[in-house]
Amino acid sequence: MRPALLNPLFAPVTSLPGVGPKQDKLLRYLLGRSETPRLVDLLMHLPASVIDRRARPKIGEASPGTVVTLEVTVDRHRPSPPRNSRAPYLVYASDETGDVVLTFFRAKPGYVDKLLPVGAKRYVSGTLQFYDGMPQMVHPDRIVDEAAFAQLSGIDPVYPLTEGLALGSLRRAVGQALQKLPALPEWISPEVIRRCKFPPFAEALHRVHQPVELTDILPDGPFWSRLAFDELLAGQLALALIRSQLRRPAGDRNAGDGHLRRKIIDALPYALTASQREAVAAITDDLRQPVRMLRLLQGDVGSGKTVVALLAAAAVNEVGKQAALMAPTEILARQHIKTIAPLAERAGLRVAILTGREKGKERRDILARLAAGEIDLLVGTHALIQEDVVYRSLALAVVDEQHRFGVRERLALTSKGEAVDVLVLSATPIPRTLVLTYFGDMDVSELREKPAGRQPIDTRAVPLSRLEEVMEGAGRALKSGKRVYWICPLVEESEAEGTEHLTNATQRFESLQKHFGDAVGLMHGQMKGSEKDRVMAQFASGEIGLLVATTVVEVGVDVPAASIMVIENAERFGLAQLHQLRGRIGRGSEASTCLLLYREPLGEMSKARLNVIRETTDGFRIAEEDLRLRGEGDVLGVRQSGLPGYRVARSDVHGQLIAQAREEALRIMKKNPRLTGERGEALRCLLYLFERDEAVPLIGAG
Structure with a gap:
């Protein structure tokens, strides 16, 4: 239950005088909410600059x-x-x-x-x-x-706005919301306040929204930094609560004698890389410990994470328990099953897939087999955590591309079994500071090598003015039997205003079809799953040689025969995304080429990004550069820069506060794990205020 003290802040903005249905609609858009924003959303929307009057x-x-x-x-x-x-x-x-x-x-x-x-x-x-x-x-x-x-102070804040919303009316609404701010208890310990010279929460909020000095609204100033620390502390405390729940002593442990793992390794057409062997050993060791595993396995596109996940599943299957692998999209889930099924079959493991597409009798059969313990490994999407999905003895949850799932989904999956071990996979190598921010102090394994036989990729940047030449080159490649991806940023015009110069996938498909006829296919996110599969199968078999697609091919799509990729409007993509896309080629036996088509003139940021992607294929270096250039929004596939899921804290400015918030959260967990007493009450206020309350039910649970 949210502390009653906070209720005034969770009142809808429409309760303020002068905020009617029209403003409600604009504020939803501005503050990124699907329903009417609350006063707290308005107060966390901080000014971008000031006017000095x-x-x-x-x-x-x-x-x-x-x-x-x-x-x-x-x-x-x-x-x-x-x-x-x-x-x-x-x-x-x-x-x-x-x-x-x-x-x-x-x-x-x-x-x-x-x-x-x-x-x-x-x-x-x-x-x-x-x-x-x-x-x-x-x-x-x-x-x-x-x-x-x-x-009047003589200094007016200037806020980020959306079209149709007047600065004056937003200022008035914020001013009224500030008047409703209740007296909140202090949740930061006195020594941290002293060390960081933090002002009280209410003063910080007032001074950022109603500056007295020009420097009051600087993100690295004491007022904004205080609010950022509060937000980071709420995030870290929620992670620490989940972590302590996961770290509770576990009963039977989940690693067998290795007989199934040996069968899988024997069935592999290649030897495991050194880092794959290390990761498997670390995971097996975790599975034997008396506490639950929480490990992040990160590795570049194609570094063999799926095989490591399968070996982890086999380890728990050896003691008669079940594993589940949850992926954010159906394409990814089907890609995993394609890699896993033949290997699992050789080892005698029973695997199945469950997504939104399995319906009726087929779904009922899968659920019955799962409950009876006749499925060893279930691969799927959010479908794995629905109410009626019951496992006989779930012991390992593998979560792929974790940052696309919230804490709630992670908890929903682990609650399907007793003391479930957790393995998180990420194809986007995540710099250390971000690992702390998103996962707390998780153990990390990295897959650094590329699997044997991977071909180098020649990456070139080409201006759009040479489009005709690129098309001719694609034609020659098709004639010689090569497979080509052609990536466009959008599906159709309606998707984004102000992006007239972007080619949408449908248009490009039509223009390429005029040149090359039936050899061209189209795939985008708005197509039905079965339709996407059909097109993908045609591309894999060579029935179509050129696939025009949006970024739906970014993760997990595996066509080893594809050796050429054209990325149109490459300057519009983040580094991590370009790297993910490029990882779709160079998977077979022939040398591959990636062409980055860009529109001139290039901005400094775009130029820097395209240079990095041309110079290196090392995902870890790319992730670090991406973080340096853009803030982690993009590293984790979230559009805006700034910490995804965070409204106030910014990595470029508040990076050093992440570690301090982490330390403070761990201190709290040591001293007061059940958040009791006055400070405990204050900390519960903090968790609800920054909406990290999914961790509250775990306090002192079990």
């Missing part, structure tokens, strides 16, 4: 083109002539050094009269310009009397 010259001394605040007396009004609504409404005002014209277009009758009564003293703030030699201010940003002026 503290310059208060006399009219005669004001510089044109600058933001100034003038103290004036209103002399006279000249309303727009009745027949010409386009002519501006002018108000003449003055001080002892000169006159200024305040100009309003399409002013409502009576509105300007009320704001600027003749003879009154007013403070007006805005950008001063000269028009026909006369100082003029068009639509002043602020017009206030003396009493209201005394309340």
Whole structure:
């Protein structure tokens, strides 16, 4: 239960005066929420910059083109002539050094009269310009009397906005939300507050939204840093709670004598790499320990993670228990089963797949066999964690591409068995700081080598102006029986406004089909699963030689015969994504080529990205560069830069706070694992405030 103290912050924004259905819609879009945002969402939307209104010259001394605040007396009004609504409404005002014209277009009758009564003293703030030699201010940003002026700090926050939402109305809403902020208990320990010189939470929030100094809104300043630390601490505490739940002593352990693993290794067409052998040994060792395993296995595209996962599953199967492998997409799940099934069959393991596509009788049969213990390894998507999926004795949960699943899914899968061991796979090598941020202090195994026989990939950047040549080259490749991927960023125009120059996949498919006829196929995320499979099968068999696709081929698609990839608008993709896409080729016996088609002129960031991808195929180096260039949003396949799942903390600025938040969380778990007493209550407030409350039911559980 959320502490009652926080209820005012979880009220909908529409409870604020002046926030109606239209603003609700715009705020949903701006704050990235599918339902009406709450006051807490508004308060965590921090300003991007400020306007300094503290310059208060006399009219005669004001510089044109600058933001100034003038103290004036209103002399006279000249309303727009009745027949010409386009002519501006002018108000003449003055001080002892000169006159200024305040100009309003399409002013409502009576509105300007009320704001600027003749003879009154007013403070007006805005950008001063000269028009026909006369100082003029068009639509002043602020017009206030003396009493209201005394309340203003002179520094206005400027927020990231969305079209149709006025800065003034967002500022007003934030101001009203701040007034509803309850007195919250302090959840950070006194020594951390002293060491980091953190202000109280409420002061930090007020000073970022209502700055008194220009530096108050800097992300590395004390106010923003305090809020970032709170958010990171909530994340780390939630991870530590889950971790302590996973680290509880486990009963029977889950590794057998190795007879099934030996059969799988004998069935492999190649020898395991040194790092695969090390990873398998580490996992087997974990499975024998008296506490549950929580291990991250990261390795580049094609480094053989699926085989390691299968060997881990075999280890638990040897003692008569079951394993499950959960992937974020159906394509990935089917790719895993394709690798696993033939090897499992040789070892006598019973495997099955469960996704949204298995329905009716087929699904009922799988569930019955699973409950009876007749399936050793179940591979699938979110379908694995539905209510009615019951395992007879689940002992190992393998989660692929973990960052695409929330903590809830991870817990839902592990709750399907007793003391379930967890192995997380990631094809995006994750730099150490991020491992801490997303998984806490997880054990990590890395697969560094490429499997034997992998061919080098020649990567080149080519401007779009040479598109005709690239098409001709693709034609020659098709004639000689080669398989080609052609990747486009979008499916169709409606997907994104303001991206007119991007070629969508459907258009490119049509233009290539004119050249090469039936040899061209199309695959994108909006197609049905069965349809995608059909196209993929045609491409794999060579029935189609050129596959136009969106990034649905990014993970897990395996066609060894494909040796050429064209990535159109390559400058639009993140490094990790380019690296993942390129990993679809170079999987067979022939040398491969990747062409990065870019639109000129290239920005600095895009140039740096394309250079990195041309220079190296080492996913670990690419991940580090990606982090350096963009922030981890993109490293983890999330669009915006900044920490995915975090609204305030930013890796480039608050990186050093991650480790401190981690230490603090571990200290709390040592001293007060059940979050009792006053500080415990305060920490529960923190978890709910930053919506890390999925960990709360675990407090002191079992």
